[in-house]
Amino acid sequence: MSRLTVDVAIIGGGLIGAWSAYFLARRDKRVVIIEKGVVGAQSSGTNFGNLRLQGRFPGQYPLSLRSQALWEQLEDLIGDRCEFEQTGHLYLSFDQKEREKIEAYAAVSETYGLTIDHLEPSDLRRRWPWLSERVVAATFSARDATANPRLVTPAVARAAKGLGVTVIEHCRVTEIGSGGGAFTVKTDTGTEIDCGQVINAAGAWALAIAEQFGETAPLFPAGPPQFVTEPYPYFIEPSIQAVDGSVIFRQIPRGNIILAGYPRTAADPVANRAPVPAAKTLSAMQSLAKVVPALANCHVIRVWSGIEGYLPDMVPVIGPSRTTPGLFHAFGFCGHGFQIGPGVGLCLSEMIVDGETATPLEPFSIARFENPVETDEKFRREFDSEPAPDRSAS
Structure with missing residues (x-):
């Protein structure tokens, strides 16, 4: 068994996790990314690559515009353009x-x-x-704009590694213990990680982590x-x-x-x-x-x-846990995560380092699922004919 001590453990090596690690490392935080497969292998690397601003959920515009400004600086930030084109x-x-x-x-x-x-x-x-x-x-x-999703997440992860971030692939989180303001993350490879904060950026698998801490969402x-x-x-x-x-x-x-x-x-x-x-x-x-x-x-x-x-309202979960200080969620991006990824990573880094972010994230709180939410018309059109998801599979 190996043991690692860091400031922040990020579960999920997609674009959200990679950008969060990058911005945290720029603020001198010790960070590890834990990825069950390989970095950028799921929706972060297989999406359409659209950086669309028009047609967004109104409450997402401050985050979306902040993120687009980061995309426009992509080459300066990570040293790779990744086929970004306006x-x-x-x-x-x-x-x-x-x-x-x-x-x-x-x-x-x-x-x-x-x-x-x-x-x-x-x-x-x-x-x-x-x-x-x-x-x-x-x-x-x-x-x-557009960019090549197959290139972006690995490039951001490389830039994060250059800043000192540890990336562990083919490693699945099995349990997260908390107490005394700290966490211990256990994995199926025997590696255990002690940290002060955890970011749950596990994509379609994020619900299992949230539910360990008494929180849930109707993730599909x-x-x-x-x-x-x-x-x-x-x-x-x-x-x-x-x-x-x-x-x-x-x-x-x-x-x-x-x-x-x-x-x-x-x-x-x-x-x-x-x-x-x-x-x-x-x-x-x-x-x-x-x-x-x-x-x-x-x-x-x-x-x-x-x-x-x-998620049925087609709005992601972004922000602090309601039950556990030091835990942050970022999942359920409903096909919109590629564009807002850099902004989400920056906002999470600000919340962890500064205790707050100037970008309003209240519409994305996991607390909204404590009561029924209105189902978005697009979600109804696309998923009403699908079988109900197996919650244990998430």
Whole structure:
């Protein structure tokens, strides 16, 4: 058995855990990341890579904008650009009701200082003539961006290691003891870690940790199906999303089209699998062709998914435990964690080092699940047909 003493133990080597470790190390904290697999292997490394600002939950904008500023400094922070590109994000609507929806999103975005272009069909034909005439209106945010999720988390973890962070992979937490203002983290490899604070950033597996301390949340595991096509002549610059959720896609400079086909699919956190049904591939490509007819004959060359944690209000849990001083939660990011990851890590570091953060995190408290919460329309649309999750699998 080996023993390690640190200031902060972070459970989960995804993007949230890596950024938290990085910012804590910059404040001279001794930090260990404990990852059951490899760093960035789940949703942090398998997501679409969108850094979307428009269309966010209103209470998330202060955090989201703070995070975007960090993304814009990515190369200065970690020494790697990770294919970060300020591509802009185009939200499409196909009828009047959807138009009203994107305009409502835009109004909230503008309240927080984001510049939004409101586009009529003539604007769309002029700027992006390859779009289908089915698109009746769109909004465009030039500040929105993309990055390569396969690159980012390992790069942040390397930068954190350069600051002295210890990263332990293939190591599963089995028990966390607390008392006297300190914690002892036990693992299946025999390593025990003594620390003053713990960050629960275990993604779809975070509930088991929270429940050790008398807290819970209706966490639901799911997998967002992702696809990539063969290279095609490059002509699509922005990241594009249909507000009905049927398709979101972008083209990388190498020519490949990356797209996601919703609704999400079932995921198994026990077997650690998130298979993509063949029918999803076909429906995703059909949806893509309806938006960009020129891509009707593109061929998919690879499909994949990861395991994400979802909550019924589609809002993550971020902040201190309600039962245990020194414990902090950061899970249930509902597919939004890539964009806000740097900001979450910075805020957690401030709460641990300074005792507070200036970024409002009250909407993300785990305490909200002490009473029933309203189920988000998107969650109902995607998951009402799914079987109830096995809570023991989380």
